[in-house]
Amino acid sequence: xxxxxxxxxxxxxxxxxxxxxxxxxxxxxxxxxxxxxxxxxxxxxxxxxxxxxxxxxxxxxxxxxxxxxxxxxxxxxxxxxxxxxxxxxxxxxxxxxxxxxxxxxxxxxxxxxxxxxxxxxxxxxxxxxxxxxxxxxxxxxxxxxxxxxxxxxxxxxxxxxxxxxxxxxxxxxxxxxxxxx
Amino acid sequence: xxxxxxxxxxxxxxxxxxxxxxxxxxxxxxxxxxxxxxxxxxxxxxxxxxxxxxxxxxxxxxxxxxxxxxxxxxxxxxxxxxxxxxxxxxxxxxxxxxxxxxxxxxxxxxxxxxxxxxxxxxxxxxxxxxxxxxxxxxxxxxxxxxxxxxxxxxxxxxxxxxxxxxxxxxxxxxxxxxxxxxxxxxxxxxxxxxxxxxxxxxxxxxxxxxxxxxxxxxxxxxxxxxxxxxxxxxxxxxxxxxxxxxxxxxxxxxxxxxxxxxxxxxxxxxxxxxxxxxxxxxxxxxxxxxxxxxxxxxxxxxxxxxxxxxxxxxxxxxxxxxxxxxxxxxxxxxxxxxxxxxxxxxxxxxxxxxxxxxxxxxxxxxxxxxxxxxxxxxxxxxxxxxxxxxxxxxxxxxxxxxxxxxxxxxxxxxxxxxxxxxxxxxxxxxxxxxxxxxxxxxxxxxxxxxxxxxxxxxxxxxxxxxxxxxxxxxxxxxx
Numbered sequence: 243x244x245x246x247x248x249x250x251x252x253x254x255x256x257x258x259x260x261x262x263x264x265x266x267x268x269x270x271x272x273x274x275x276x277x278x279x280x281x282x283x284x285x286x287x288x289x290x291x292x293x294x295x296x297x298x299x300x301x302x303x304x305x306x307x308x309x310x311x312x313x314x315x316x317x318x319x320x321x322x323x324x325x326x327x328x329x330x331x332x333x334x335x336x337x338x339x340x341x342x343x344x345x346x347x348x349x350x351x352x353x354x355x356x357x358x359x360x361x362x363x364x365x366x367x368x369x370x371x372x373x374x375x376x377x378x379x380x381x382x383x384x385x386x387x388x389x390x391x392x393x394x395x396x397x398x399x400x401x402x403x404x405x406x407x408x409x410x411x412x413x414x415x416x417x418x419x420x421x422x423x
Numbered sequence: 424x425x426x427x428x429x430x431x432x433x434x435x436x437x438x439x440x441x442x443x444x445x446x447x448x449x450x451x452x453x454x455x456x457x458x459x460x461x462x463x464x465x466x467x468x469x470x471x472x473x474x475x476x477x478x479x480x481x482x483x484x485x486x487x488x489x490x491x492x493x494x495x496x497x498x499x500x501x502x503x504x505x506x507x508x509x510x511x512x513x514x515x516x517x518x519x520x521x522x523x524x525x526x527x528x529x530x531x532x533x534x535x536x537x538x539x540x541x542x543x544x545x546x547x548x549x550x551x552x553x554x555x556x557x558x559x560x561x562x563x564x565x566x567x568x569x570x571x572x573x574x575x576x577x578x579x580x581x582x583x584x585x586x587x588x589x590x591x592x593x594x595x596x597x598x599x600x601x602x603x604x605x606x607x608x609x610x611x612x613x614x615x616x617x618x619x620x621x622x623x624x625x626x627x628x629x630x631x632x633x634x635x636x637x638x639x640x641x642x643x644x645x646x647x648x649x650x651x652x653x654x655x656x657x658x659x660x661x662x663x664x665x666x667x668x669x670x671x672x673x674x675x676x677x678x679x680x681x682x683x684x685x686x687x688x689x690x691x692x693x694x695x696x697x698x699x700x701x702x703x704x705x706x707x708x709x710x711x712x713x714x715x716x717x718x719x720x721x722x723x724x725x726x727x728x729x730x731x732x733x734x735x736x737x738x739x740x741x742x743x744x745x746x747x748x749x750x751x752x753x754x755x756x757x758x759x760x761x762x763x764x765x766x767x768x769x770x771x772x773x774x775x776x777x778x779x780x781x782x783x784x785x786x787x788x789x790x791x792x793x794x795x796x797x798x799x800x801x802x803x804x805x806x807x808x809x810x811x812x813x814x815x816x817x818x819x820x821x822x823x824x825x826x827x828x829x830x831x832x833x834x835x836x837x838x839x840x841x842x843x844x845x846x847x848x849x850x851x852x853x854x855x856x857x858x859x860x861x862x863x864x865x866x867x868x869x870x871x872x873x874x875x876x877x878x879x880x881x882x883x884x885x886x887x888x889x890x891x892x893x894x895x896x897x898x899x900x901x902x
Contacts, residue, residue: 259875266640279640282615283872289644299648303656321572321580330584343589343667347596350656350663354600357656358607361649365642368634375637381618383638384611386448 250419251391252403253377254412259285262388265410266291269392272406276393280374280383299360306356307349314348315341373420380418450717450871455619455863457712462860465711473852480846483839484559492562494839501822501834506560508814509844511668512696513553513851514594515689515810518661519697520546521601524608525657536869537717538726540612541708542701543605544862548854549700550598552847557590559843586670593667600660604653607646610636611868665693672817678755679764679821682747688740692810695733695780698726699806706800708859717865720794727793730806734784737813741781755826764820768833772812773820779809 256262263285269277270293279288322328323335333340362368374380374391383389390407394400394417404415487494497504520542527535558564570591572581581588613633620626636642669689672680682688702723709718748756764773783805786792793799824831858864 280638281640281643282611282638283868283875284643284647285640286875288640292640292644294641294644297645297648299645299652303649303652317572318583322583326578326580328582328584330582333584337584340584343663343670344583344592346659346663347589347592347667350660351596351599353656354603354653357649357652358603361607361645362634364645365639367636367642370630370635372635372637380637384614384618384636 250394250400250417251373252394252400252407253374253380253416253418254390254392254404254407255379255382255414256388256390256411257413259388261411262390263287263291265407265412266390268410269390269406274392274403278391280380280387280389280391282384282386285388298364299357302356302360302364303353306360307353309356310349310352311345313352314345318344373418376418376420377416379414379416450867450874455616455867457859458616458861458863459619459621463711466856466860470853470856473849473856476845476849477853478846478849479842480850483842483846484555486839487559487843488564492560494837496834496836496840498832498834500825500830500832501819503560503818503822504834505836505840505844506556507671508811508818509847510553510556510560511689511814511818512811513549513556513847514597514665514668515693515696516700516807517546517549517553517597517601517697518665518690518693519701520544520549521597521604521657521661522694522697523701524604525654525661528651528654529658536873537714537719537865538701538705538722539869540605540608540862540866541705541864542697543601543608544855544858544864545697545700545704546601547598547605548851548858550594550601551854552851554594554598555843555847555850557587557594586667586674589667590671593664597660597664600653600657604657607650607653608866608869609862610634611638611646612863612866614638615867616863661693662690665690677821677825678753679744679759679817682744684740684743684747688737688743691733691736691740692813695730695737695784696807696810698730698733699803699810702726702730702799702803703807704855706796706803708864712859712864714865717870723796723799724790724793727787727799730803731784731787731793734780734787734806738781741777759821759824763824764816767820767824769816769820769823772815776809776812776816779805780813783809 254265256265259281262279262281266277266279266288270291277292279285279292281288285291318341319336322337327335329335374383380387380389390412392403392407394403400417404417407415495505497506520539523535523542524539528539558567561567561570569575570581570588583589610633613629614636617626617629617633620629666686666689669685673682673685675681705718706723709715745760748760764770783802786798786802791798792802819834823834
């Protein structure tokens with residue numbers, strides 16, 4: 243077991259998604275790092291406000307799809323042409339046109355698994371516990387609340403960050419601390 | 424529960440995609456309400472009916488397993504009958520779900536958000552029912568794993584040139600991808616359920632399934648693209664699955680089966696019956712779940728338009744089959760299409776199919792029919808019956824009387840066939856009722872996003888002084 247690192251975050255709730263996006267933008271311009279937004283649905287311009295790089299999902303999906311394709315082609319060719327050749331009505335042992343349906347299906351299947359597990363992996367889910375859940379108000383994040391979290395290094399003044407957020411229109415500012423991810 | 428009293432209730436009046444008086448909080452209450460509410464008498468009554476039907480499935484399957492598939496009506500030459508008819512029918516019903524969620528998402532049709540969750544659940548349950556039939560038809564379902572390539576001590580591999588093995592891959596892929604797609608779409612709503620739950624138990628269970636989702640911007644960033652990609656994958660998948668199902672027939676030589684029109688014609692038929700099933704289920708559900716604010720008359724009308732379009736495609740398929748039978752002057756084909764199907768022992772089913780599939784959808788040319796709840800509900804049931812008849816006609820008429828009169832025989836389903844068929848309807852209904860009870864029937868987070876977009880659109884239009892998209896027509900994307 244590694245030593246538990248306690249960390250704290252300043253959480254601020256905003257009244258509208260627009261207010262949250264513009265506050266995120268401004269806090270990032272002030273130099274705050276590692277911020278995150280929380281909202282019941284994707285924010286328009288949210289990724290840009292957080293300054294996130296383009297998602298790697300398409301590459302993961304492509305990788306999955308290609309893996310599926312190669313797997314299917316190799317499997318069918320090896321099984322029906324080499325390891326267990328079946329002569330059906332004199333058809334060629336390497337019947338590529340007949341391999342098409344299964345190749346397609348497995349490409350889709352592997353790509354879908356790639357997307358699903360890729361999504362979980364990139365988002366570090368499942369993660370049933372997160373310090374943010376310590377705050378009862380934060381439960382609105384999945385229903386009707388728009389939140390911003392700013393990691394707060396220990397030993398510095400949290401009140402200053404809180405004031406800045408309030409100045410940007412936060413309706414509710416709170417602080418949570420807990421085990422780091 | 425939000426009411427729609429102040430909205431125009433005239434069915435001829437086009438209605439909004441989402442009733443405009445909602446904000447995030449009230450949408451939440453409306454859409455999650457049916458999960459938290461105690462189920463009413465109606466729900467229990469329906470559950471009783473569907474569970475009774477499910478009991479028939481248990482009886483039918485148990486009897487089949489104990490005695491072998493000889494207890495079915497299948498005979499020589501009709502080796503495929505009810506089992507494959509129902510399989511194709513159920514898979515077809517499943518297709519509307521993926522179509523609604525995937526294709527409409529790719530085309531950015533905003534009206535899909537309210538119905539996709541519902542339709543995807545339908546897909547999952549329909550494919551589960553479908554899968555039962557070929558499984559039982561193998562006769563020894565405990566050996567069903569033989570269909571998959573696995574390192575067997577027999578040293579034999581599956582035959583990948585066989586459409587039946589393609590089927591196994593197509594259906595299992597379809598079920599898996601649909602389940603992933605459905606679940607990924609559900610995660611934010613499960614989080615919403617977790618966070619609005621009142622008891623600890625509910626919170627724990629929904630929390631477990633929500634995987635700790637907290638609406639993080641960094642998660643949404645990947646989620647949006649991942650979900651879109653899954654939709655992109657599902658779209659060709661739908662087409663491929665029913666194409667492969669049609670290959671089961673089209674690759675053979677039986678008159679009435681080996682038609683090149685089969686793949687597109689089967690896909691159109693699948694969408695046709697699937698959308699009809701959505702109408703059949705959504706009309707009562709939106710009433711009793713109080714979802715009229717998000718599943719508006721506009722949605723129903725659009726779905727009826729899809730039914731009309733695919734109904735015409737199916738009619739074209741029939742026409743083409745008959746044309747090719749005449750044009751080729753193949754006497755077996757000619758006899759199958761012009762004599763046997765229309766006047767033979769199954770002529771009643773044939774004419775019922777023509778009435779339900781060719782005549783019925785044409786009432787949707789009229790706006791009055793497209794927007795009338797009773798008419799569309801009856802028509803949708805007729806379409807479901809018609810599509811079942813179509814599968815019966817394709818499979819049974821072709822097999823029972825093919826080339827040689829000496830090998831002809833009449834097929835009659837037995838009580839076990841009926842038990843299993845009605846039983847799958849029960850299984851479907853039971854799963855569906857449980858779904859309606861425990862999971863939001865409408866994709867809540869997507870509707871909220873849509874609501875915001877619509878507000879922006881209306882606002883922007885007002886700002887520019889344009890009166891084309893005022894508050895009264897928050898329906899962009901629905902045309």
